[in-house]
Amino acid sequence: MSLKDSKTPALKKLSDKAEVKRQSVLLIIAAIYVIYGIVFYYLPLVGWLMAFQTYKIKDGLFGSEFVGLKWFKFLFSDATFVRVVRNTLAMGVLNLVSQTVTAIAFAILLSEVRNVLGKKLVQTISYLPHFLSWIVVTSIVHEAFSTSGIINEVLVNLHILSKPISFFSHTQYFWPIVAISNVWKETGWNAIIYLATISSIDPALYEAAAMDGAGRWQKIKHITLPGLRSTIIILLIMNIGNVINAGFEVQYLLGNGLLQSVSQTIDIYVLNYGVGKMNYSIGTAAGLFKTFVSMTLIFLFNFIAKKTGDERLF
Amino acid sequence: MKSKKIFALTMACMMGIGAFAGCAKKKDAITNFTMFACMPGKEINDGNKIQEEIAKLTGVRVKESWLTGQTAAEAVGSIVAGGDLPDFIDGGDGSDALYEAGCLVAWDDYLAKPEYSNLKELYTDKEWELFRKADGKIYWANVFNNTYGESKATGHNDEAFWIQVRVLEWANYPKIETLDEYFDLLERYYAENKENADGTKIIPYTCLCEDWRYFCIENAPQFLDGYPNDGSVIVNLTDYDKPTIVDYNTTPTAKKYFAKLNEVYNKGLMDPDFAIQTYDEYMAKLSSGAILGMCDQWWDFAFTVNPNLQASGYDLLGYNYVPLGLTIEKGMTNHWHTYGDTLNSASGCAVTTSCKDPDKAFTFLNRILEQDILNLRFWGIEGEDYLVDENGLFYRTQEMRDNWADSAFTASHVCSYSYMPQWGGTSRDGKNAMSPGEQTSEFFATLADPLVKCFEAYGYTTYGDFLGSPVEEMGFWFPMYSYSNNMSTNTDGGVAWTKMGECKHQWLPTVVMAADFDSAWNDYMDAYKACKPEDFLAEMQTELDRRVELGKSA
Numbered sequence: 001m002s003l004k005d006s007k008t009p010a011l012k013k014l015s016d017k018a019e020v021k022r023q024s025v026l027l028i029i030a031a032i033y034v035i036y037g038i039v040f041y042y043l044p045l046v047g048w049l050m051a052f053q054t055y056k057i058k059d060g061l062f063g064s065e066f067v068g069l070k071w072f073k074f075l076f077s078d079a080t081f082v083r084v085v086r087n088t089l090a091m092g093v094l095n096l097v098s099q100t101v102t103a104i105a106f107a108i109l110l111s112e113v114r115n116v117l118g119k120k121l122v123q124t125i126s127y128l129p130h131f132l133s134w135i136v137v138t139s140i141v142h143e144a145f146s147t148s149g150i151i152n153e154v155l156v157n158l159h160i161l162s163k164p165i166s167f168f169s170h171t172q173y174f175w176p177i178v179a180i181s182n183v184w185k186e187t188g189w190n191a192i193i194y195l196a197t198i199s200s201i202d203p204a205l206y207e208a209a210a211m212d213g214a215g216r217w218q219k220i221k222h223i224t225l226p227g228l229r230s231t232i233i234i235l236l237i238m239n240i241g242n243v244i245n246a247g248f249e250v251q252y253l254l255g256n257g258l259l260q261s262v263s264q265t266i267d268i269y270v271l272n273y274g275v276g277k278m279n280y281s282i283g284t285a286a287g288l289f290k291t292f293v294s295m296t297l298i299f300l301f302n303f304i305a306k307k308t309g310d311e312r313l314f
Numbered sequence: 315m316k317s318k319k320i321f322a323l324t325m326a327c328m329m330g331i332g333a334f335a336g337c338a339k340k341k342d343a344i345t346n347f348t349m350f351a352c353m354p355g356k357e358i359n360d361g362n363k364i365q366e367e368i369a370k371l372t373g374v375r376v377k378e379s380w381l382t383g384q385t386a387a388e389a390v391g392s393i394v395a396g397g398d399l400p401d402f403i404d405g406g407d408g409s410d411a412l413y414e415a416g417c418l419v420a421w422d423d424y425l426a427k428p429e430y431s432n433l434k435e436l437y438t439d440k441e442w443e444l445f446r447k448a449d450g451k452i453y454w455a456n457v458f459n460n461t462y463g464e465s466k467a468t469g470h471n472d473e474a475f476w477i478q479v480r481v482l483e484w485a486n487y488p489k490i491e492t493l494d495e496y497f498d499l500l501e502r503y504y505a506e507n508k509e510n511a512d513g514t515k516i517i518p519y520t521c522l523c524e525d526w527r528y529f530c531i532e533n534a535p536q537f538l539d540g541y542p543n544d545g546s547v548i549v550n551l552t553d554y555d556k557p558t559i560v561d562y563n564t565t566p567t568a569k570k571y572f573a574k575l576n577e578v579y580n581k582g583l584m585d586p587d588f589a590i591q592t593y594d595e596y597m598a599k600l601s602s603g604a605i606l607g608m609c610d611q612w613w614d615f616a617f618t619v620n621p622n623l624q625a626s627g628y629d630l631l632g633y634n635y636v637p638l639g640l641t642i643e644k645g646m647t648n649h650w651h652t653y654g655d656t657l658n659s660a661s662g663c664a665v666t667t668s669c670k671d672p673d674k675a676f677t678f679l680n681r682i683l684e685q686d687i688l689n690l691r692f693w694g695i696e697g698e699d700y701l702v703d704e705n706g707l708f709y710r711t712q713e714m715r716d717n718w719a720d721s722a723f724t725a726s727h728v729c730s731y732s733y734m735p736q737w738g739g740t741s742r743d744g745k746n747a748m749s750p751g752e753q754t755s756e757f758f759a760t761l762a763d764p765l766v767k768c769f770e771a772y773g774y775t776t777y778g779d780f781l782g783s784p785v786e787e788m789g790f791w792f793p794m795y796s797y798s799n800n801m802s803t804n805t806d807g808g809v810a811w812t813k814m815g816e817c818k819h820q821w822l823p824t825v826v827m828a829a830d831f832d833s834a835w836n837d838y839m840d841a842y843k844a845c846k847p848e849d850f851l852a853e854m855q856t857e858l859d860r861r862v863e864l865g866k867s868a
Binding site for chain 2: 056058146166169256257258260277279
C-alpha cells in the first residue's frame, strides 16, 4: 500500500519531509482508515475489562467492582455454557464442511456446463438466496419443515414416512436443518470464487490431458481439483476462525424452548445474559472466550498449513 | 492546494448536515414527548384526533412506540446500552435494569407537591412504599389495576382455562369444575365435531410455550391447587402471620396436571405443534376458531383474537371464549379471579433522565388523570363517540361501537395513552364507568349473541362470575411475581431462577410429549433439582418476610 517502500529511483532522492508533502493526500486518506480502525476496532477492546468486574452501568467501567476471574469460573461451571460451546463448534464445523464441499462441487459442475446461457442463468439464480435476509429464509425453512409443509408432504406421499414428523420438536434434526439452510442460502455465492479460480486454470492443461486420453472425470480429478487446492486452503484458513461464529440469526429464529439444548450458540448466550439480563460481565466474558478460541483455531490451522507446505495467511 | 480542497469539501459536508438537522426541528407551540412501552402495541397515526384534543388541553403530545420482535429485557438492554432514551418509558420486566443504569427520574419531589396531587392519589402511602427502590426513591407507578371508587369490573383480565361458548352450548351449559371434567368435555365434543363449518380442522386443545409467554403451560399448577396468581411461587397461608413460600413446580398437583396433558397429547387431542408454535401462529389459530380451549391470560389473546373473530363473523358461531375456574379436585376453592386491585410494583410508567423538561412531563401525567381527559382517553369525544342520556349516563350507538372496533378508525381517532397513569372503576361523576368496557349496558351491548346466551344460561353478569372465586382482598405481599420478574443474575437466587426457566422451557413440553410419562417426569425432576431451586425459594422467602413486615408496620 505505502509508496515509501517502492524502490523507484526518483523517490529515493527525495528527503523524508518532501516525501510526506508529496504524498499528503494519500496519507490523509490512509489516516482516515487508521483512525477508523483504532476507534471502532481497538478502543472498544477496553470494554474487555467488564469481564473481570461486576459491571454496573451506574458505576461505569472504571468504578465497578473488580472480581478477577469470577465470571469465567461461573461460565465453565455452568452446564448451559458448556453445552452452548459444544453447539457452536458442532454447528460451525457442520456448516463449514457442508458449505465448502457443496460450493466446490457446485463450481465444478457448473464449469463443466458448455451452454453459456444455461450456465449464467443457473449461476444467477443460485446466488440470489445470498441476498435474502435470514428472517425471510428462516420463515421459508420453518414453513417447509412444518408438519403440513412441503418436506413432510413429499415424504409422506413417497411413503417414506407414515405420518408427518414435527421436525422442530426433536433435537436430532436441528443441526442438519441449520446446515441445509446455510447450504441453500450460500452455495451459489460461495461457488463464485471457485468458479473464478477454475476459469483461470490454463486451458492448455486440459487440451494436453485430452490428447493423453483423459476423460471428464480424470480431468476434474487431476487438473481442476489440484488447481483449486491453494484457493481451498486459503479459504479454509479464513473460515476456520469463523467456525465459532456458527451463527446467531438462524438459531435464534429457528430455535424454540424445546430445542434450546441444541440450538443455543455462544452469541445467543451472550445476548441472553449480556443484553437480556443486563449482566454485561458474563456477556463480555463469554465473548472474550469466543475471541480466544477463534484466534487459537486460526493460528493452529495456519501452523498446520505451513507444516504441510501449503499456502498460508501469515 | 489539494488539502485545501479536501478541507473545503469537509466543511461543505458538515454545513449540509447542519442544515438538515435544522430542518428536523418543527415549530409548534405544543411540546412533543416520546414514549416507549415494552409491550407489543399499535402505533397511532400522526394527527390523531383525540391526541390533538388532549394536546390542546395539556400542551403536550406524546408519540408512543412499542415493542416489536424483541423481548422486553432485550429492548431495554439495547436502549440503555445505546443511550437512546425516550422521554417516558414503561420498561416492563426490564424496569429494574433502567433503575440500575440510573436512567430514571425520581418521583418523590413531585409526589410531595400539591400540584401533582392526582399522581399522589393513585396509591395509598402504604402502596407507594412497595414502589420504593433500594436507594429509597420511587421511580415509576404501575398504571393498571387501579380502581377509582366502586369497582365496575366486568372482565376477567387474568388467567384461566378458556373454552369456546359453542362447546358449552353443545353440552347444554354444564358446570365444569375440575381439570378432568374440562378435558372430558373437549374430548366428547371433538368425537362428534372434527371440522368447523368453513372446513377448518378442529384442534381441541393447544398450549403456547414460546419465550416468556410459556406461563400458558407453566403456572397452572398454582391455580389448580386453589392459589392466586403469585406467578412464580405459592404462598402458603396455613399460619397467616408467618406465610411460607412453596414451589408449585414439584407439587403432586403439578405432576397430575402434566400427566393429564401427556394423556391428552397421546390421545391426539392436543395440537401436535403446541411446543413449537410462535405467538403469531397461536393468535392465527385462535382467530380461525379451530381451538376449542387453552390456558392463557385474557390480555394475552383477547385484544387480538376477539376483534378478529368479530371481523370474520365467527363470534356469531360461538367461537368466543369464556373462562372456567378449574381445580385439580372437586369442591376446592379457587383463586383464578382476584377481586380488588393487583399492585404489580415491578414495572410502570417512568420519566427518563433524557427528558428535557421533567416538570412538564410530570405536569402532563398529573393532568391526564383529570376526568375531562380520562373521558377523552377512554370514551372519546362527546357527541361523536358517546352520548349522554337524561340521567347523565354515557352510552354509544351501534355505529359508534363499530367505529371503535375498527382498527383504521381507532388509529386516526382514538388515543388512550394506555401505558400512562389511568383509573379503572367509577368515573368522578359517580355514575359512569371510567371506560365503556366496564359500563354494564355497553358491556352487554358489545357481546355477541352466543356469549349473551351463555351468560344468561348460567345467570352470570360478568366474566369474573364464571370463575366463582371468593370475593376477598389479597394480602399485602401479593403478587410475589413483582419481585421475581426483576431478579438479576448477580444473586444465587437470580441465577437459579434463570436456570429453572431454561430447564422448564425445555422439559415441560418434553414431558407432555413423552411416550413414557413417569420416566420423563423423573428425568425432568433431576434436571430441575440441578438448577438449585432452593436458592431461588430462599430469596423469595426473604422478600415475602420483608413484605409481611411492611404490611404490618405501615
